[in-house]
Amino acid sequence: MNSTPLSRNVFLCVTAIFIASCGTATFTKTGSDAAIESLRSFHLAFIDEFAVPGKKFNAAAFNAKVNEGNAKFQQAIADEKFTARRPVLVDLKAQFDADAAHLKSKASHGKITPALASEMKKDVNKIYNHALGQ
Amino acid sequence: MPSASKKKRKKHSQKKSELDSALDQVGDESAEAAIKEFQDLLGQAKGDTSELVRQNAEELERRLVLLKDRKIDKEDFDYFVENQKRDLRVFVDSQPAQDQERAEKLTLQVLEIAATKVVPILIAMI
Numbered sequence: 001m002n003s004t005p006l007s008r009n010v011f012l013c014v015t016a017i018f019i020a021s022c023g024t025a026t027f028t029k030t031g032s033d034a035a036i037e038s039l040r041s042f043h044l045a046f047i048d049e050f051a052v053p054g055k056k057f058n059a060a061a062f063n064a065k066v067n068e069g070n071a072k073f074q075q076a077i078a079d080e081k082f083t084a085r086r087p088v089l090v091d092l093k094a095q096f097d098a099d100a101a102h103l104k105s106k107a108s109h110g111k112i113t114p115a116l117a118s119e120m121k122k123d124v125n126k127i128y129n130h131a132l133g134q
Numbered sequence: 135m136p137s138a139s140k141k142k143r144k145k146h147s148q149k150k151s152e153l154d155s156a157l158d159q160v161g162d163e164s165a166e167a168a169i170k171e172f173q174d175l176l177g178q179a180k181g182d183t184s185e186l187v188r189q190n191a192e193e194l195e196r197r198l199v200l201l202k203d204r205k206i207d208k209e210d211f212d213y214f215v216e217n218q219k220r221d222l223r224v225f226v227d228s229q230p231a232q233d234q235e236r237a238e239k240l241t242l243q244v245l246e247i248a249a250t251k252v253v254p255i256l257i258a259m260i
Contacts, residue, residue, distance in 0.1 A: 095217070102213050115205035119197065123217045130221065 032085055033132060035076045036092070040128040042072055043096055044121055050103050051117035057107040066100045088131045095127050152199050160255055168251040175247065179240040186225050187240050190218055194248055202256050215249050 046065055050057075073093040080086050099120060106112050150158075157169050179191035197214050200206045206214075222241045229237045 091220075094220075098213075098217070102210075106210070111207065111209075113205055113210075115200050116210050119200070119206065119210070119214060122193075123214065127217075127221065 032080060032082055035079065036089075036128060036131055039072060039076055039089075039092060039096075040124065042069060043092075043099070043124050043128075046096075047099065047103070047117060047120050047124065050107055051112050051120060053112045053114055053117075054110075055107070055112070057110070059108070062104060062107070069096055069100070092127065092131055095124070099124070151195060153195050153202070156199075156202055156256065156259065157252070160259070162255070165251075165255050168247065169255065172244070172247045172252050175240060175244045179244055182240055184237070186222075187237070190222060190241050191244065193218060194245060198248060198252065198256065201253065202260060204260060208253060208257065211253060212249060215245050218245055 046069060049065065050062055070093075073089065073096060077086055077089045077093070080089055103112075103120075106116065154173065157173065160166070160169060176191055176195065179187050180195075182188055182191075193214075197206065197211055201208065201211045219242060222245075226234055226237045226241060
């Protein structure tokens with residue numbers, strides 16, 4: 001079956017558009033995954049910094065870090081190109097808010113234990129893994 | 135054969151989890167039904183085909199042991215249960231209609247029984 005030059009060109013053009021769109025989607029998805037991984041690193045570092053048994057609670061440093069976290073999450077939500085992924089980022093922020101409130105309550109009363117820090121980090125990793133579909 | 139019987143009992147006790155061993159020491163008859171219901175559901179959850187259900191059961195058991203050992207307190211335990219519930223509601227809602235009841239029983243209901251019935255018993259023991 002011989003194809004005409006026109007139909008061959010149409011086929012090549014459609015194929016090129018398909019490949020280009022796949023590449024763009026992959027690139028954007030990778031960027032979105034990277035943003036979630038960056039939030040995970042920040043969230044875990046936040047727990048490492050403030051869930052330390054025996055460490056004196058520094059309210060100013062704590063509030064500054066929470067504000068930094070809020071700004072990071074809000075920026076990630078605003079930058080997210082996949083609208084379907086925004087609710088996932090909102091859920092991650094809700095987890096950060098809940099962790100911050102629990103840590104503030106425990107740390108300000110000197111009631112942090114090594115097990116608390118360890119279990120909090122397990123929950124954080126779990127929710128981020130779910131967010132990434134892992 | 136006393137030695138064989140002794141060996142058999144030892145093997146059985148090795149299979150028991152640390153949590154089961156603690157709960158078996160509860161002498162209060164009124165708590166026995168709640169403990170049995172909890173142990174049955176937790177056992178089913180730990181053997182479920184869904185990884186998320188198994189993982190939830192293992193997390194719950196680990197945290198009950200941490201509470202019993204005073205490595206976390208009730209506030210922490212309740213906090214983790216809320217985290218688990220948040221995560222599991224999405225899972226339960228995503229199950230086919232005919233599987234939702236079982237999924238809920240082996241996840242959210244186990245957490246609820248643990249928080250409302252098992253934790254007060256464990257706290258009374260420590």
